[in-house]
Amino acid sequence: MNRILIVEDNIGMRNVLEKTLRMKGYDVFSVGTGENAVRLFASDMFDLVITDLRLPKMDGLEVLKKIKKISSTTIVIIMTAYGTIENAIEAMKLGAYDYILKPFSLEEIEIKVEKALSQQRIADENLILKEEIKSRFGRIIGKGQKMQKIYKFINKVAGRPTPVLILGESGTGKELVAREIHERSSRRDFSFVAVNCAVLAEGVLESELFGHEKGSFTGAHAQKKGRFEIADKGTLFLDEIGDLPLNTQVKLLRFLQEKSFERVGGTTTLKVDVRIIAATNKDLKEAIKKNIFREDLFYRLNVITLTLPPLRERREDISDLIDYFWNRYTKELHKDVLISPEVKDILYSYDWPGNIRELENAIERIIVLSEDEVVNIDDLPMELRERGADLYSKALSDIGFAERVEHLERDIIKQALEECSYNQVKTSEKLKMKRGTLQYKMKKYKLYCRKFSTNHSSSA
Numbered sequence: 001m002n003r004i005l006i007v008e009d010n011i012g013m014r015n016v017l018e019k020t021l022r023m024k025g026y027d028v029f030s031v032g033t034g035e036n037a038v039r040l041f042a043s044d045m046f047d048l049v050i051t052d053l054r055l056p057k058m059d060g061l062e063v064l065k066k067i068k069k070i071s072s073t074t075i076v077i078i079m080t081a082y083g084t085i086e087n088a089i090e091a092m093k094l095g096a097y098d099y100i101l102k103p104f105s106l107e108e109i110e111i112k113v114e115k116a117l118s119q120q121r122i123a124d125e126n127l128i129l130k131e132e133i134k135s136r137f138g139r140i141i142g143k144g145q146k147m148q149k150i151y152k153f154i155n156k157v158a159g160r161p162t163p164v165l166i167l168g169e170s171g172t173g174k175e176l177v178a179r180e181i182h183e184r185s186s187r188r189d190f191s192f193v194a195v196n197c198a199v200l201a202e203g204v205l206e207s208e209l210f211g212h213e214k215g216s217f218t219g220a221h222a223q224k225k226g227r228f229e230i231a232d233k234g235t236l237f238l239d240e241i242g243d244l245p246l247n248t249q250v251k252l253l254r255f256l257q258e259k260s261f262e263r264v265g266g267t268t269t270l271k272v273d274v275r276i277i278a279a280t281n282k283d284l285k286e287a288i289k290k291n292i293f294r295e296d297l298f299y300r301l302n303v304i305t306l307t308l309p310p311l312r313e314r315r316e317d318i319s320d321l322i323d324y325f326w327n328r329y330t331k332e333l334h335k336d337v338l339i340s341p342e343v344k345d346i347l348y349s350y351d352w353p354g355n356i357r358e359l360e361n362a363i364e365r366i367i368v369l370s371e372d373e374v375v376n377i378d379d380l381p382m383e384l385r386e387r388g389a390d391l392y393s394k395a396l397s398d399i400g401f402a403e404r405v406e407h408l409e410r411d412i413i414k415q416a417l418e419e420c421s422y423n424q425v426k427t428s429e430k431l432k433m434k435r436g437t438l439q440y441k442m443k444k445y446k447l448y449c450r451k452f453s454t455n456h457s458s459s460a
Contacts, residue, residue: 210228315348
């Protein structure tokens with residue numbers, strides 16, 4: 001929810017503006033003097049300030065100057081009468097976003113506010129995107145040492161036609177890695193076709209992979225191309241390869257050896273240029289011992305092997321993943337929900353046996369069920385509350401240097417803010433930190449002051 005500060009000495013005008021903007025869904029606070037506006041602005045965060053130009057003692061220009069000195073990125077709209085339009089233009093030169101001439105319609109101020117906040121959101125999103133890019137490799141998120149090794153591996157194998165076998169627990173992002181290999185290869189302009197070998201019955205799977213001829217079985221009313229043909233010149237990703245039936249394994253082995261196959265019920269040999277990337281969460285060597293996976297197929301697939309680490313072994317990346325999924329689902333679900341530092345600590349500390357997929361699903365569920373502006377510990381599912389709290393102290397000892405520094409920085413800033421009653425000017429001085437840097441860190445670590453979280457107004 002965007003937070004707006006109104007500075008207007010006319011109580012009637014102030015109340016109308018406050019009521020109007022509140023009805024539009026904004027969190028509104030209003031004051032009657034420039035002095036109170038600057039005092040309040042120094043101790044809390046506002047996305048937008050609407051100030052009258054003519055105010056007793058400290059006028060709107062002085063309010064603008066002081067606000068911009070405290071926070072150069074805050075949007076300020078000036079209200080002015082026609083006779084002071086030259087001063088309004090001066091305000092624009094001093095950094096005001098826009099001005100509006102009195103008398104004005106409520107619809108006019110609503111449009112200006114919406115437009116200003118929309119531009120601010122774009123600027124904030126660009127800032128967040130720049131930060132995310134630092135910790136991303138294509139679609140993959142993670143900046144820790146283990147992921148850096150994965151990125152080097154992807155770059156090395158992307159340009160080669162050799163099959164790749166990706167191993168790892170369920171939910172570790174095997175398909176995402178396969179897509180990134182494809183996108184960085186010369187095949188990027190052709191199809192990436194994914195097949196989950198575990199969800200289709202044996203007969204259906206063979207037809208899906210290799211296609212079938214008309215009349216080859218009951219229900220085959222027309223010829224159908226298989227995934228191999230569709231992926232010609234591109235990449236075929238065979239997920240859960242450990243669940244591939246033995247008969248289908250034989251046909252796959254033949255393709256890997258001869259680059260040819262026949263459709264189900266067909267006699268014509270077809271050749272296609274397809275790169276195979278396979279993935280599994282099973283132990284294929286154990287499957288070979290049980291005679292449910294062919295040893296010769298394993299060696300054909302096992303030319304280049306990549307093992308993805310589970311999320312609990314790359315804990316330094318969890319914070320970035322939380323931020324990514326939180327930003328994604330608050331936008332997709334149209335819910336302006338903040339995550340408290342305590343909740344982020346618990347999400348960070350949890351072992352996530354289902355890995356990235358479980359983390360993503362948990363965050364989506366939390367946001368869907370959230371009812372308040374800030375998600376707190378009591379809003380979490382029971383297993384996260386209990387297990388996460390137990391693991392927090394252990395997790396801190398397992399993280400890398402950079403992540404420890406971030407945790408320490410957040411705790412120091414949080415403590416300083418609390419000691420200064422969230423007065424940002426005093427906090428900046430205490431930490432010897434620029435106000436803009438402090439505000440950026442507060443947004444990054446979700447350190448928001450909630451003392452004005454409910455709607456208030458002041459006639460002071």
